[in-house]
Each structure stands twice: as structure tokens, then as C-alpha cells.
Amino acid sequence: MAEASQPRRGRVVPQVEDALRAMFGEGRWRPGERLPSEVALAAELGVGRSSVREAVLLLAHDGLLDVRHGSGTYAAQEPRDAREARDVRQLLRRARLLEVYQVRRALEVEAARLAARRVRPEDLTRLTGDLKRRQKAAGAGPAAFVDADLAFHRTVVELSGNAVLLGLFAAVLPVLREELVEMVVHETGLPDLTCAHTALLDALADGDPDAAVAATVKNLESVMTHIAEEEQ
Structure with missing residues (x-):
């Protein structure tokens, strides 16, 4: 152990x-x-x-x-009815998280496309710092890791230059954070998405909108697939 x-x-x-x-x-x-x-x-x-x-x-x-x-x-000695109630709560949480991720995907795909067309060298420096902080936070507990991960994604949305996209993302963020922390605490077998984040950064550095969208989709849909499989 x-x-x-x-x-x-x-x-x-x-x-x-x-x-x-x-x-x-x-x-x-x-x-x-x-x-x-x-x-x-x-x-x-x-x-x-x-x-x-x-x-x-x-x-x-x-x-x-x-x-x-x-x-x-x-x-604690967990009685059967408590286990069953916990399982129901977990199913409801996964369903809610899947819906939140569907909204998140719609926002972040377009944000990545736009950001790839307007990113500047100083923006890449900022994103690189965000990604390094995300990697360092991997062993700092669920809340710290989720905060670092969402900081990276918020930067991408900011770099889209679209104030409406940023406003919508900011509105979803509190619910998204809460659900992600719960997922990291309770779920097992979550995919390692470090490579997808690196691929997104590389695509933005290359100014390649299609690659940026592909990396964003791979990142988000990997988690969505995991959530959907756990519901079955």
C-alpha cells in the first residue's frame, strides 16, 4: 500500500x-x-x-x-439502504455532470477555434505557465487540481476574444468546478488528459484552428465517455 x-x-x-x-x-x-x-x-x-x-x-x-x-x-458500518441511496446520488451526479460537459464542449470548441487565430507570443507564455501549474497540482488534492485545470481552460476562452463566450463560461464555471471536484474525489479510472492539453497548446502555438478543436474535443469527450460508461 x-x-x-x-x-x-x-x-x-x-x-x-x-x-x-x-x-x-x-x-x-x-x-x-x-x-x-x-x-x-x-x-x-x-x-x-x-x-x-x-x-x-x-x-x-x-x-x-x-x-x-x-x-x-x-x-462506519454502511447499511444496505445507505449504499443504495449513495448509488442513486452518484447516478444523478453523473447525469448532471454529463449535461454540464455538453455545454462546456460547445463553448470550448468554438473558443479554441477562435483563440488559434489570434494568439500572441505572450499569450503562449501565459498558457505554458497555466499548464505547468496544472501538472504540479496533480498531487495537491482534487480541489487544487481542478482549479489549476480550469484556469488553463479559462485562459483559452479569454484568448478567443469573444466576450459572450467568456461570460457563458464564467456562468457555468461554479457548477463545473463543484462537479469536477466531486468526480475526482469519487471516480476511479479517469483518463489522463495531459497529452490532450499539450496538444491544444501546440495547436494554438501553430495557429491551427482545426488541431485546436481536435485537441479540445479529445480532452472533453474522453471524460464524457467515461461518465457515460459509468452510468451503464
């Missing part, structure tokens, strides 16, 4: 929560099994006890943990 990654500087509690969720995903604790003490978890993750305590309370609120005062914290 892989060692738990230590949270980086920043919003510590969400990072501790992500680390604990990852441990659950790895099967570190069986249902009903007692977790290590707050002191032990804090030492393992390299954070303070208060951060661990807050993260534990968040996970208890989500039903993953059972905090028993005077006894300790245990991995």
Missing part, C-alpha cells in the same frame, strides 16, 4: 480530508475497524491534531466515520 502523501501548505483541512478519503479508497480500514488516534494520524500526515479532528468530523458527517466519544473513531 502506498504511503499517505503529506498535505502541502495551503488549506490544510481539505487536504487532510482528501488524504483520509484516499486511505479509505485503498481499503486501509475495514468497516467497523478503529482508526489510529488523532495524534498518530497527525504525525503520519505531518499536520496538527486540530486539522485531523476537523477532517474527521467532515468525514463523519458524510457517513464514512463513526465517532464514538470515549471509545475512538471507527470506519
Whole structure:
């Protein structure tokens, strides 16, 4: 089993929560099994006890943990009806995300086409920086990664020079961010789209609208296909 990654500087509690969720995903604790003490978890993750305590309370609120005062914290025994309710919520979330992605694809395809025709050297420098930050954020937790990813895509939309496209993208962004963070936290087998992002940057650098559209479609439809397959 892989060692738990230590949270980086920043919003510590969400990072501790992500680390604990990852441990659950790895099967570190069986249902009903007692977790290590707050002191032990804090030492393992390299954070303070208060951060661990807050993260534990968040996970208890989500039903993953059972905090028993005077006894300790245990991995929750999930009843069948709770599992079924969770599965229904997950199906609804995927359906909503697929609809959001359909809107996102329509906006970003046209934005990529327009951006390829008007991008400047200084714009490419900005995009390169956005892409590097996205790559660095891959190990910084779901929220940090999603924020870095969306920053890259927002820059592309801005470079389209179309204020209406940018306004529509900005309107969709809060819902998109929320759904993407949930997807990164809960979904497995998500495609690695680093190459598609690099291909988009290369297409913009070449001033090639068709290649920019192709890279954008590959990026977004890979995720849409994954969502649709998980619904079946």
C-alpha cells in the first residue's frame, strides 16, 4: 500500500480530508475497524491534531466515520439502504455532470477555434505557465487540481476574444468546478488528459484552428465517455 502523501501548505483541512478519503479508497480500514488516534494520524500526515479532528468530523458527517466519544473513531458500518441511496446520488451526479460537459464542449470548441487565430507570443507564455501549474497540482488534492485545470481552460476562452463566450463560461464555471471536484474525489479510472492539453497548446502555438478543436474535443469527450460508461 502506498504511503499517505503529506498535505502541502495551503488549506490544510481539505487536504487532510482528501488524504483520509484516499486511505479509505485503498481499503486501509475495514468497516467497523478503529482508526489510529488523532495524534498518530497527525504525525503520519505531518499536520496538527486540530486539522485531523476537523477532517474527521467532515468525514463523519458524510457517513464514512463513526465517532464514538470515549471509545475512538471507527470506519462506519454502511447499511444496505445507505449504499443504495449513495448509488442513486452518484447516478444523478453523473447525469448532471454529463449535461454540464455538453455545454462546456460547445463553448470550448468554438473558443479554441477562435483563440488559434489570434494568439500572441505572450499569450503562449501565459498558457505554458497555466499548464505547468496544472501538472504540479496533480498531487495537491482534487480541489487544487481542478482549479489549476480550469484556469488553463479559462485562459483559452479569454484568448478567443469573444466576450459572450467568456461570460457563458464564467456562468457555468461554479457548477463545473463543484462537479469536477466531486468526480475526482469519487471516480476511479479517469483518463489522463495531459497529452490532450499539450496538444491544444501546440495547436494554438501553430495557429491551427482545426488541431485546436481536435485537441479540445479529445480532452472533453474522453471524460464524457467515461461518465457515460459509468452510468451503464
